[in-house]
Each structure stands twice: as structure tokens, then as C-alpha cells.
């Protein structure tokens with residue numbers, strides 16, 4: 123009798139672990155669902171998938187780059203033909219919802235933040251913040267203390283906050299042809315104030331190019347958020 127009970131218990135235990143393995147989705151499946159969530163503006167699914175990423179210890183940056191950002195790019199590519207302003211707003215909000223959850227999975231403690239301080243924001247007149255938020259997350263994960271000023275940030279505020287926080291880098295994002303000029307303004311203002319040498323200025327965003335960065339005398343430019351921590355470390359020499 124004891125033998126039979128033991129056998130049944132043994133089988134059950136094994137089946138449970140098989141079931142467990144059975145219900146564990148692959149990382150790729152979760153990333154695909156995150157992409158779909160952005161494309162269908164499904165905040166519930168975005169939240170659930172992001173929680174799964176965090177709870178299972180999957181790298182949140184991989185989830186952003188291989189899931190959310192791909193969905194966002196698809197929406198961007200369809201802009202003006204299949205997708206319009208409302209679609210963009212809904213997709214962006216879905217991505218933000220997911221990123222709030224994923225940020226909890228970034229394993230960077232205060233003591234590890236010794237690479238330097240970065241003051242970051244989107245230029246005046248510009249409310250695009252998805253790329254800027256991604257860059258912030260990457261910098262924090264790369265060991266930087268990040269002071270995020272949000273969107274529509276005047277050049278004076280960038281400088282004031284950099285002074286206040288004794289920042290090493292001012293990072294500026296812009297997505298509109300009409301707002302990249304404020305990056306030039308920022309550098310001019312720094313020069314006028316005699317503070318140009320105090321900070322490294324790093325710029326980026328869809329309309330920004332390496333040539334533009336060189337033209338206005340910025341210290342660094344990166345096309346992708348993934349390149350930013352290495353660039354920032356190079357700039358501050360850490």
C-alpha cells in the first residue's frame with residue numbers, strides 16, 4: 123500500500139515539474155508578445171509579460187530591445203499610411219506601461235552607481251520621450267546616476283540641473299527637425315556661461331546624425347540606446 127502511495131506521489135511530483143516546464147514560455151515567445159502588445163495597444167498583456175520578465179530574472183534590456191522597441195519601430199514605419207497619431211499615442215503609452223514594470227528588474231544598486239552622473243532630457247518643444255527613457259534605463263543599468271528632467275526641457279534647465287547635481291554629462295534627446303536646434307543653443311549657452319569644459323554633451327534622437335553632432339560641437343552621439351553606456355564611460359573616462 124505504502125509503495126503504491128509513494129509511486130503515485132512520485133509520478134505526481136514529476137508531472138508537476140513537467141507541467142511547470144511545459145508552461146514556461148521561451149524568452150522569444152515573451153518578447154514576441156511584448157511586441158504584439160505594443161502593436162495592439164494591449165496594456166494588460168504588456169504588464170503581464172513584463173512582470174513575467176522581471177519574475178523570471180530575464181534581462182529587461184533584452185525584453186525592451188527585442189520586444190517593445192521592435193513593435194514601436196513597426197508602428198513608426200506605418201505612420202502616415204496604416205497608423206496615425208492616435209495609434210502612436212496608444213502604442214507609446216503601452217510601451218511606457220511595460221517599461222515602468224521592467225525598470226524594477228534592473229539590478230543596479232546605489233553603490234554600483236559610480237560611473238558618473240548624467241542629466242538627461244528631451245529638448246524644449248519636443249515631447250517624444252520613448253528613446254530618451256530607453257537611454258536613461260541603459261545608463262542606469264550601466265552604473266550611472268541618472269537625473270531625468272523629462273520632456274520639453276529648456277536649455278537653461280539642463281544647465282541649472284547639471285550645476286545642482288554636479289553632473290558629468292548632459293544628455294539631450296530630440297526627435298523633431300524643429301527642435302534639434304536647441305542642442306546647438308545648449309552648447310552656445312554653456313560657452314557663454316564659461317561652463318563648456320565642465321560637462322560632456324551627448325546628443326541623440328531620430329533626427330540627429332553624427333554629422334550634426336560634429337557640426338554643433340557635441341562631445342558624443344549614439345544612434346542606438348545600447349551604445350550609450352559605453353559612449354558615456356568613454357566620455358568621462360571610467
Ligand code: B12
Nearest residue numbers: 198214248249250251252253295298299326327328346347
Ligand atoms: C511615438 C511617436 C510620437 C508620440 C510620442 C510619444 C512619446 N511619449 O514619446 C506622439 C504621438 C506623442 C508624437 C507626437 C508628435 N510627433 Co512623433 N513620432 C513618434 C514615432 C512614431 C516614434 C518615435 C519613437 O518613440 N521611436 C522609438 C525610439 C526608441 O526611438 P528614438 O526616439 O529615435 O530613440 C533611439 C535613438 O534615437 C537613440 N536616442 C534617443 N534619444 C537619445 C539621446 C541621446 C543622448 C543618445 C546618445 C541617443 C538617443 O536611442 C533610442 C533607442 O535606440 C516617430 C517616427 C520614427 N520612426 O521615429 C514619430 C516622429 C518623430 N514624430 C513626428 C512628428 C511630426 C510628431 C508631431 C509634430 C505630430 C503632430 N503633428 O502633432 C508631434 C510632436 C509633438 C511635440 N511637440 O513633440 C515626425 C518628426 C518629423 C521631423 N522630421 O521632424 C516623426 C519622425 C514621424 C514622421 N515620420 O513624420 N510622436
